[in-house]
Each structure stands twice: as structure tokens, then as C-alpha cells.
Amino acid sequence: MAKPVICNHLMGVRFPLGAPHYRSGNALNFTPKYLTINSRFDNFFKMVRSKFIINKMMGLTSMTDREPTVVVVDDSATSISLYRFSLEPLSIKFIGFKTPAEAMPYLQQHQPDLLFLDIIMPGMDGLTFLRRLRELSHQKNTRVIMVTSKDYAQDRSIAKQLGALEFLIKPLRFKEIRDIVTRYINVNPSVNKP
Numbered sequence: 001m002a003k004p005v006i007c008n009h010l011m012g013v014r015f016p017l018g019a020p021h022y023r024s025g026n027a028l029n030f031t032p033k034y035l036t037i038n039s040r041f042d043n044f045f046k047m048v049r050s051k052f053i054i055n056k057m058m059g060l061t062s063m064t065d066r067e068p069t070v071v072v073v074d075d076s077a078t079s080i081s082l083y084r085f086s087l088e089p090l091s092i093k094f095i096g097f098k099t100p101a102e103a104m105p106y107l108q109q110h111q112p113d114l115l116f117l118d119i120i121m122p123g124m125d126g127l128t129f130l131r132r133l134r135e136l137s138h139q140k141n142t143r144v145i146m147v148t149s150k151d152y153a154q155d156r157s158i159a160k161q162l163g164a165l166e167f168l169i170k171p172l173r174f175k176e177i178r179d180i181v182t183r184y185i186n187v188n189p190s191v192n193k194p
Helices: 044-057 075-088 100-110 128-135 154-163 175-183
Strands: 014-016 021-025 026-027 034-036 069-073 093-097 114-118 144-148 166-169
Touching: 026 175, 069 075, 069 100, 075 093, 075 175, 093 100, 100 128, 114 128, 128 144, 128 154, 144 154, 154 166, 166 175
Parallel strands: 069 093, 069 114, 114 144, 144 166
Antiparallel strands: 014 034, 021 026
């Protein structure tokens, strides 16, 4: 099937619908081959819906249709698994890193919608990592949730100065993680996941 040309508007664009014409025995069978939107003043919502449906059929999504990204930086594989399973019912892209050194190359190129950052990690602690992350121009306003097993007032103060939205104490629960994510990200339950 030929793919349509994507335009900034739908006026006069032909979209393939289904099977092409074919011959069966002596008879010529006709099936609708194209949907053409002709009227410039046609119902606006109908046009937007058509474009959305066609993009979905072709596997295209706009920036507003993309899945939100949640990144976790935690040295505990068990904690990363906890986040992954907690967020599985949501329609999000989940990425987990065990060290700040692993996460930095990704975060230099991408801005997640939400970042969970453990404070106590070997090598570089979460607060130092957040300080370095804030030096990147595209990470200045990234939503960050600090997570730790130790509740120190000084850590809370530094995290707040660096723009952390929340300061959570481990152990976290499934519902608590999901509630935090849905508080800061507009996310829907995934239709593909249980």
C-alpha cells in the first residue's frame, strides 16, 4: 500500500484506505482506494481526528503524542526493578541507570519528564550529580525527585536549593511511586500493559 504524503494541512490530500482494485474471474471488483478531504471549511475536529488516526495507522506520532520518559538513577538493581514494576501499568518510557556515570551521557542528550535520583551511591552521590546536571542548559528545569534511605536535614536543604520537587525516604511502595509520577506527569494507563 502506498503511503500518503504528510502535509501541514489535510486539504486535498489523498489517504489510502484499503485494498486496490483487483480482478476476480471476469468481473472487476471495486473497493474504495482513497479518502480525499476536499472542503477547506469541513468540520475542523473531523480533520484533526482524521490526521490523528492516519498518523497512528502509519506509526507516526507528534511531539505531543509521545510517551513521557521517567529516568531512575539508583545503584540498587532491586530499586530499579521496583520502579519498573510500579510504572509498568502506565504508558511511559522507563529508563534505569545504576550509576551517575552511566546516566550522564543519556542526560546530556535527552531531557526526561521526571528523574528519580538516589542520594547515596558509590562514586558520585546524587546531590553532586544533580548539581552537575543543572549546569546543562536543557536540564535546568528537569523535574527531579530525590530518594534516600537517610533523612538528613542538610540533604533536604541542598536538594531544595537545586530544585528537587520532593525528597522521599526509602523503602518506597508501588502506589507511592505511581502517585508521584501521575502528580508530575500527565500520563494514562497503558492499553497494552495489564
